[in-house]
Amino acid sequence: MQNGLAIEARGLFKAFDGKTAVDGIDIAVPQGSIYGILGPNGAGKTTTLRILLGIIDPDEGDRTLLGHHRPLEAAGLVGYLPEERGLYPAMTARESIAFMGALRGLPLDIGRRRAEGMLADNGLGDYVNKPIKSLSKGMAQTVQLFGTIVHRPKLIVLDEPFSGLDAINQGRLENLIREEAAAGATVIFSTHVIAHAERLCERIAIIAGGKVRFEGKVSDARDRLRPQVRLKTRSAAGPWRAALPAEAVIEDGAWHFELPKEGIEPLLKSLIEGGAGIEELSIERPGLHDAFVAIAGAAAARQMEESQAGDAA
Amino acid sequence: MRNIAASALVIARRDFVVTVFTKTFLLFLLGPLLIIGISILFGNLGERMAQQDLKPTVAVIASEADFAAIATIKKRVEPAFGERGMAELVRYEPDYVIDAQARDLLGARDKRILAVLTGGIDRPRLIGAVSDTGSIRGQLTLLIEEARHQRALAGAGVRSALPAEIEFVKVEESAGSIASARALTARSGQLLIFMLTVLLAGMLLSNLVEEKTNKVIEVLAAALPVDAIFLGKLIAMLGVSVVGIAVWASAAAAGMALWSPGSMNMPEPAVGGPLFVLLVTLYFAANYLILGALFLGIGSQASSVREVQTLSMPVTLGQVLVFLLASFAVGPYNSLLGIGAAVFPLSSPLAMVARAAQTPELWPHLLALLWQALWVWLVVKLSASLFRSNVLKSGSGGSAMPWRRRSTEG
Numbered sequence: 001m002q003n004g005l006a007i008e009a010r011g012l013f014k015a016f017d018g019k020t021a022v023d024g025i026d027i028a029v030p031q032g033s034i035y036g037i038l039g040p041n042g043a044g045k046t047t048t049l050r051i052l053l054g055i056i057d058p059d060e061g062d063r064t065l066l067g068h069h070r071p072l073e074a075a076g077l078v079g080y081l082p083e084e085r086g087l088y089p090a091m092t093a094r095e096s097i098a099f100m101g102a103l104r105g106l107p108l109d110i111g112r113r114r115a116e117g118m119l120a121d122n123g124l125g126d127y128v129n130k131p132i133k134s135l136s137k138g139m140a141q142t143v144q145l146f147g148t149i150v151h152r153p154k155l156i157v158l159d160e161p162f163s164g165l166d167a168i169n170q171g172r173l174e175n176l177i178r179e180e181a182a183a184g185a186t187v188i189f190s191t192h193v194i195a196h197a198e199r200l201c202e203r204i205a206i207i208a209g210g211k212v213r214f215e216g217k218v219s220d221a222r223d224r225l226r227p228q229v230r231l232k233t234r235s236a237a238g239p240w241r242a243a244l245p246a247e248a249v250i251e252d253g254a255w256h257f258e259l260p261k262e263g264i265e266p267l268l269k270s271l272i273e274g275g276a277g278i279e280e281l282s283i284e285r286p287g288l289h290d291a292f293v294a295i296a297g298a299a300a301a302r303q304m305e306e307s308q309a310g311d312a313a
Numbered sequence: 314m315r316n317i318a319a320s321a322l323v324i325a326r327r328d329f330v331v332t333v334f335t336k337t338f339l340l341f342l343l344g345p346l347l348i349i350g351i352s353i354l355f356g357n358l359g360e361r362m363a364q365q366d367l368k369p370t371v372a373v374i375a376s377e378a379d380f381a382a383i384a385t386i387k388k389r390v391e392p393a394f395g396e397r398g399m400a401e402l403v404r405y406e407p408d409y410v411i412d413a414q415a416r417d418l419l420g421a422r423d424k425r426i427l428a429v430l431t432g433g434i435d436r437p438r439l440i441g442a443v444s445d446t447g448s449i450r451g452q453l454t455l456l457i458e459e460a461r462h463q464r465a466l467a468g469a470g471v472r473s474a475l476p477a478e479i480e481f482v483k484v485e486e487s488a489g490s491i492a493s494a495r496a497l498t499a500r501s502g503q504l505l506i507f508m509l510t511v512l513l514a515g516m517l518l519s520n521l522v523e524e525k526t527n528k529v530i531e532v533l534a535a536a537l538p539v540d541a542i543f544l545g546k547l548i549a550m551l552g553v554s555v556v557g558i559a560v561w562a563s564a565a566a567a568g569m570a571l572w573s574p575g576s577m578n579m580p581e582p583a584v585g586g587p588l589f590v591l592l593v594t595l596y597f598a599a600n601y602l603i604l605g606a607l608f609l610g611i612g613s614q615a616s617s618v619r620e621v622q623t624l625s626m627p628v629t630l631g632q633v634l635v636f637l638l639a640s641f642a643v644g645p646y647n648s649l650l651g652i653g654a655a656v657f658p659l660s661s662p663l664a665m666v667a668r669a670a671q672t673p674e675l676w677p678h679l680l681a682l683l684w685q686a687l688w689v690w691l692v693v694k695l696s697a698s699l700f701r702s703n704v705l706k707s708g709s710g711g712s713a714m715p716w717r718r719r720s721t722e723g
Contacts, residue, residue: 016706050535053535054535055531055534055535055705056701056705056706072536072537072538075535075536075537078535080532080535080536082528082531082532082535084528084531085528086524086527086528086529086530086531086532087527087529088327088331088523088527088529089527090331091331099323099327100532100536102323103320103323103532103533103536103537104536147532
């Protein structure tokens with residue numbers, strides 16, 4: 001990894017039965033970072049991850065995983081939690097975790113020891129020898145997550161990891177991702193919940209319609225929009241109105257508009273001199289959601305919200 | 314990256330353990346043992362019943378003298394007809410209306426008469442549900458002709474010739490007897506491998522359904538090459554089969570030793586007994602692996618257990634066809650068909666077993682085993698490639714030919 005990138009992909013293209021799923025995707029994931037791939041359902045997130053991992057090959061393009069052009073050559077250094085969770089129902093929790101480690105080259109006895117420790121540390125010590133089919137969905141998901149990291153991978157790939165988890169377990173998972181990154185691992189995850197990406201990621205890729213609409217730092221995505229000004233005045237009309245930008249709109253009794261390029265000071269002066277009677281004034285940096293709407297479009301944002309609502313249901 | 318073998322062993326170990334260490338596997342082991350046990354217990358009884366059932370009975374409506382003449386000849390010539398012997402002859406005193414008597418006899422459910430002979434030696438007439446060119450008519454013709462001949466000789470005052478005494482010198486073997494015995498060994502070897510493969514390789518059809526149903530396949534495919542997954546599954550099921558065969562063979566050997574200790578001698582195969590056993594083992598493994606890889610590939614394309622069940626019959630029929638092709642290698646093993654069966658990968662193991670029984674040359678076996686190993690590898694690669702392109706949807710446009718993939722793929 002001479003360029004300090006855990007994952008690098010250029011011009012990935014994939015079509016299924018003539019329908020384009022991934023269309024010229026470029027991604028660069030710095031080593032040791034938490035990286036989010038955002039997009040609505042069907043945007044091409046899972047296909048991108050599967051290509052990056054070598055489960056499927058792209059029709060066109062190149063990808064490098066931990067410095068390997070053939071991703072499976074780095075399989076021992078990678079942990080992967082697929083979107084559709086899969087465990088053998090008759091296998092015990094401990095054996096499931098150890099087996100997943102063994103698939104990545106971890107000796108079974110070490111895997112078993114680590115599995116016992118992980119389960120005990122997370123309050124699942126009583127379930128070590130229980131078959132997966134007897135566990136709740138959340139517990140089974142936790143077991144699979146432990147199986148994903150039992151071999152202490154350098155790169156952790158999680159496809160919609162928060163999907164199906166309750167709020168408490170979502171919080172735990174966020175902590176776990178932070179801990180793994182703090183320990184030096186690179187974490188890349190896909191999600192259709194912007195809040196997770198906003199809380200966790202340093203860098204993101206916004207994908208919609210199989211294309212990368214944005215790739216870079218979260219702050220850069222937010223900086224694409226001007227800060228938003230919210231102004232509430234005592235006076236409803238007056239000469240101060242001329243000082244407001246033309247696109248200013250009233251919502252909930254307050255004016256909303258982008259921060260003018262010349263800053264807030266000239267506007268403030270005009271408002272005071274014009275007798276607006278400032279009651280409230282706030283300048284807010286746009287959130288990732290606003291940036292997402294601006295980058296991917298309102299339709300993609302609506303799809304994301306619908307997916308989220310589906311999860312919650 | 315770990316090599317394919319190490320990756321395959323992870324899968325093999327899991328599959329072997331979850332198959333063998335279960336209650337279901339005990340049933341799997343007991344199934345054939347029960348059949349063998351029941352066959353041994355009821356074998357003799359069944360054979361006797363079958364003989365009684367199959368021996369045809371012919372009613373002879375004739376005078377005592379005529380019947381005695383026919384019966385005397387029958388007693389003399391019957392040994393020449395081997396174990397099955399001739400039709401059973403039962404005499405009935407002639408009634409007033411012979412045709413009606415014959416009809417009654419043919420219709421009598423308790424007597425189970427196949428045909429009725431009337432008219433004695435002079436005007437024989439056969440009525441019955443038999444073929445006009447069949448053996449019953451032939452046997453009766455022979456008996457009546459000989460009875461007439463003896464009567465003519467007696468009438469002429471000529472003494473019948475004494476039965477011929479042939480001096481018999483038994484030798485242990487001849488080229489003919491060896492060829493015949495080895496052909497039997499060849500067929501037995503083929504049948505054994507065929508039966509075991511039919512019994513055991515079919516399991517591979519449904520071997521990937523579990524992973525596909527439980528979505529585990531995604532975890533496996535992200536960690537290991539698909540070739541290694543397929544190879545691991547094959548090794549596991551071969552191991553399971555070997556455990557089963559070891560149990561069944563031990564039980565069968567113990568049963569035979571207890572039942573009839575002297576009857577375990579088989580005709581010596583051309584390559585010698587121990588080497589033949591080794592070759593049968595190796596060819597079984599090769600046959601299992603080639604067909605197993607094929608079945609695994611076919612089964613992996615199925616999306617449900619129902620589809621797999623539907624595939625079972627054509628797959629079994631395919632095996633029967635391969636067995637028939639391999640049977641050409643028994644006898645004229647150097648004929649075009651014999652060599653063709655040895656070269657065609659699916660019939661090669663069966664054909665080569667037949668060859669081992671019939672000719673002592675060893676080098677063809679080395680060549681054949683390498684050839685079969687190559688085909689195991691090729692079929693695994695092809696099956697894995699089809700799985701990647703059709704199920705995992707990998708490759709350009711779903712191509713099943715990895716050598717035609719674009720160079721950008723890694």
